[in-house]
Every structure is written in C-alpha cells, then in structure tokens.
Amino acid sequence: MHNCRFAFAVHVMAVLGLEKDHRYPSTRLAETVNTNPVVIRRILIELQEAGLISTLRGPHGGSVLNRRPERVTLREIRSAVEKGQVFGSHPNEPSRKCPVGKNINKVMMEVGDRAGRALERELGKITLADVLREVRESENSA
Amino acid sequence: MHNCRFAFAVHVMAVLGLEKDHRYPSTRLAETVNTNPVVIRRILIELQEAGLISTLRGPHGGSVLNRRPERVTLREIRSAVEKGQVFGSHPNEPSRKCPVGKNINKVMMEVGDRAGRALERELGKITLADVLREVRESENSA
DNA sequence: GATTAACGTAATTACTTTGGTTACATTCAT
DNA sequence: ATGAATGTAACCAAAGTAATTACGTTAATC
Numbered sequence: 452m453h454n455c456r457f458a459f460a461v462h463v464m465a466v467l468g469l470e471k472d473h474r475y476p477s478t479r480l481a482e483t484v485n486t487n488p489v490v491i492r493r494i495l496i497e498l499q500e501a502g503l504i505s506t507l508r509g510p511h512g513g514s515v516l517n518r519r520p521e522r523v524t525l526r527e528i529r530s531a532v533e534k535g536q537v538f539g540s541h542p543n544e545p546s547r548k549c550p551v552g553k554n555i556n557k558v559m560m561e562v563g564d565r566a567g568r569a570l571e572r573e574l575g576k577i578t579l580a581d582v583l584r585e586v587r588e589s590e591n592s593a
Numbered sequence: 594m595h596n597c598r599f600a601f602a603v604h605v606m607a608v609l610g611l612e613k614d615h616r617y618p619s620t621r622l623a624e625t626v627n628t629n630p631v632v633i634r635r636i637l638i639e640l641q642e643a644g645l646i647s648t649l650r651g652p653h654g655g656s657v658l659n660r661r662p663e664r665v666t667l668r669e670i671r672s673a674v675e676k677g678q679v680f681g682s683h684p685n686e687p688s689r690k691c692p693v694g695k696n697i698n699k700v701m702m703e704v705g706d707r708a709g710r711a712l713e714r715e716l717g718k719i720t721l722a723d724v725l726r727e728v729r730e731s732e733n734s735a
Numbered sequence: 736g737a738t739t740a741a742c743g744t745a746a747t748t749a750c751t752t753t754g755g756t757t758a759c760a761t762t763c764a765t
Numbered sequence: 766a767t768g769a770a771t772g773t774a775a776c777c778a779a780a781g782t783a784a785t786t787a788c789g790t791t792a793a794t795c
Contacts, residue, residue, distance in 0.1 A: 453595040453681055453751095453752080453781080454681050454781080454782065454783085455680075455681040455682060455683055455684055455782090455783085456681075456782095457680050457681070458681060458682050458683055458697070458701050459683070461697070461701065461704075462683075462687065462693060462694070462697045465693045465697065466691065466693050469692070469693065476740080476741060476742085477741080477742070478741085482688055482691075483687060483688045483690075483693060484687055484688070484694065485683070485685045485686060485687050485688050485694070486685060486783075486784075487783080487784050487786095488742095489743095489783095489784080489785075489786090490782095490783060490784065490785095492743070492744090493743095493744090496742095496743080496744095506741095506742070507741085507742085507792085508740090508741055508742045508743085508790075508791045508793095509739090509740065509741055509742080509791055509792030509793055509794095510738095510739065510740040510741065510792070510793045510794070511741085511792095511794090512740070512741045512791085512792080512793085513741075513742090525704065537712070538599050538600060539596050539598075539600060540597060541597055541600055541601070541604075541626070541627070542597055542753095542754070543627045543754095544627060545604065545625060545626055545627050546624055546625045546626075546627050548625075550611070550728060550729070551604060551607045551608050551611065551728055552604070552626070552627070553731075553732065554727075554728045554731035554732055555600070555603070555607065555728065557731055558724055558727045559603065561727070562603075562667065562716075562719060562724075565715055565719070566715050566716060568715075569711050569712060569714065569715035570679070570708055570711060572711065573707055573708050573710075573711035574704075574708060577704060577707070582700055582704075585696075585703070586693055586696045586697065586700055587692070589695075589696035589699055589700065590692050590695065590696055595753085595781085596752080596753065597753090598753090598754095618769080618770060619770080619771075628754075628755075629754080629755050629756060629757095630771095631755080631756075631757090631772095631773085632755065632756095634771065634772070635754095635772095635773095637771090638771095638772080638773095648770095648771070649762090649763085649764095649770085649771085650762045650763060650764095650769090650770055650771045650772080651761095651762055651763035651764055651765095651768090651769065651770055652763070652764050652765070652767095652768065652769040652770065653763095653764065653765090653769080653770085654762085654763080654764085654769075654770045654771065655770075655771090684782095684783070685783095
C-alpha cells in the first residue's frame with residue numbers, strides 16, 4: 452500500500468512501551484524497525500508534537516513515552532503521523548455543467564468525514580497496551 | 594491523497610443513476626468527471642466485474658446500472674475499485690531479534706482488518722440513492 | 736573545556752503509484 | 766460496409782515515499 456508511517460509509529464511506540472522510563476535512541480529503534488535512523492527521527496518528531504513522547508538530545512538521550520501504554524490509543528498514534536483524508540478526491544475540478552459534477556466534491560467530502568470518523572472510532576478502542584499484549588501473546592505461541 | 598478511483602467511481606455511478614435505463618458512453622462520463630475516457634473505462638471494467646453495471650460495445654453502447662440506486666451501497670463501490678489494506682505495512686521485514694519486531698506485522702494485520710471492517714460497516718450504510726439525494730439538495734441550495 | 740553521543744534537518748536518490756494520453760484492435764447496431 | 770463505441774497495450778509526467786548522506790546543534794561526562 453501507499454505509506455507505512457502508521458505501522459512504523461506503532462512499532463516505535465510499542466518498543467518504547469516495553470521498558471517504561473527507558474530512553475531509546477533513534478538508532479536502536481531503527482534497528483528493530485529495520486530502516487534508517489532518519490526515517491525514525493522524522494516519525495519521532497511527529498509523535499513529540501502530538502505529546503505522546505519526549506526526546507532528549509546528547510549522550511544518554513533518546514525517546515521515552517509520556518504516558519502509560521493503557522492511556523495511549525492507536526487513534527492518537529495515527530492522527531499524529533497520518534494527516535489528510537481517508538479517500539482521495541477529484542484532482543481536476545469536475546464539470547459544473549453536470550448536476551453531479553457540480554456537487555460531487557462536497558458530497559464526497561461528507562462521505563470521507565463519516566468514513567474517517569468511523570475509522571477513528573475503531574482505532575480509539577485499541578490501546579498501546581492492547582498491542583503490547585498481543586505482541587506478547589504472539590511471542591508465546593511462536 | 595493517494596488515489597481518487599473511489600471518488601471517480603461514485604461520480605460515475607451517480608451519473609448513471611440520474612437516468613435509469615439510459616446508456617452513457619465513456620466519453621460522456623469522462624466529460625462530467627473531467628478526465629480521459631480511458632481512465633473512466635478502467636473504472637467501468639471494475640464496476641462491471643463487481644456486477645454493479647452492464648456495458649455494451651458498438652453504436653448506442655455504453656454503461657447502465659444493474660440495480661436501482663437504493664440497492665447499491667458505497668461499500669460495494671469502494672470494494673469494486675479499491676483492493677488492498679487500509680494501512681500500509683512494513684516494506685522491510687522488521688528485526689526478528691526484537692520481541693516487537695518479530696510479531697508486529699501479524700498484530701498490525703489484525704488492526705488493519707478491524708479498521709477496514711469499521712470502514713466497510715460505515716460505507717455499507719450509505720446508498721447511491723443517498724448520494725443522489727445529497728447531490729440534488731446541494732443543487733437546490735446552490 | 737574537549738569529547739562524544741545523540742538529535743534536527745536539508746538535500747538527494749531510487750522507486751512506485753497514478754492519472755493522463757495516444758494508438759489500435761474489436762465489437763456490434765444500423 | 767460504416768461508424769460508434771469498448772477493451773487494452775504502451776508510454777509519459779507528476780507526485781509521493783523510504784532510504785541515504787551529510788552536517789550543524791545540543792548536552793552529558795570526563
């Protein structure tokens with residue numbers, strides 16, 4: 452699919468949730484995600500702006516969760532890294548001569564809003580603690 | 594955002610719903626959407642495969658709805674033109690040394706399924722007739 | 736104060752997706 | 766036979782994305 456920022460962000464948050472109050476540098480996070488530290492840092496900045504983590508520079512720096520995993524939902528993580536609509540809209544202005552073309556954009560905006568809210572509602576039910584539990588369960592059954 | 598096939602498909606279906614039993618050639622549909630006929634035809638093929646429309650070649654050919662707008666949901670339209678997951682996943686295999694990396698893909702798949710189902714549930718509540726009604730309401734208030 | 740580990744960020748690259756376009760073979764009503 | 770329409774292949778340009786390199790900045794520690 453299109454982009455994997457949400458998956459990366461949940462992964463990072465889950466690692467930070469493994470050991471509360473432990474600071475993880477971006478290089479270590481990048482190792483477990485298996486990508487470049489800069490890619491991780493770009494995501495960390497968005498998680499900071501959303502108030503989900505705190506980051507310190509310098510030796511023994513790195514990132515740490517601001518809240519316990521029970522208090523963080525996937526909805527918050529997603530909205531931190533994934534701005535924009537769920538569906539794409541017409542790149543070119545539709546024909547204003549056609550009754551549908553004249554109004555479709557507005558209608559589709561409303562549809563997109565409804566769908567987006569449904570998505571957020573569902574992700575709001577899942578916490579980072581849920582993810583950590585499922586990760587551990589998969590770990591045991593593996 | 595990423596792609597506008599869903600918006601195009603709803604637009605096309607709405608135009609076809611304007612006049613029941615009237616065949617619209619791809620060139621006319623392309624005019625109201627304001628794009629190239631080939632782009633429309635690619636979408637029409639997917640709508641055909643989903644059983645939503647019927648298309649005839651030759652003179653006086655074109656596409657027509659198979660069902661009344663009250664019987665078509667946006668969920669069907671979307672699933673016709675939008676395959677694939679809601680969220681992207683890790684492009685590179687995460688580190689298997691990390692308990693999170695080892696299991697995150699499976700967990701994110703489940704999250705994606707849940708989110709996808711929530712999205713489908715919402716779109717299943719909206720019919721093409723609803724879209725046509727909203728289009729007409731916008732028309733009147735304009 | 737020098738060293739060093741870490742972040743922040745700009746610039747660049749390679750790749751993929753996507754919509755748009757042209758061209759042409761095929762179908763089929765008249 | 767004509768001609769209007771679809772189906773489809775090939776190609777292009779633009780946009781988005783992860784990855785990478787490089788470098789300036791911060792701040793803990795000796």
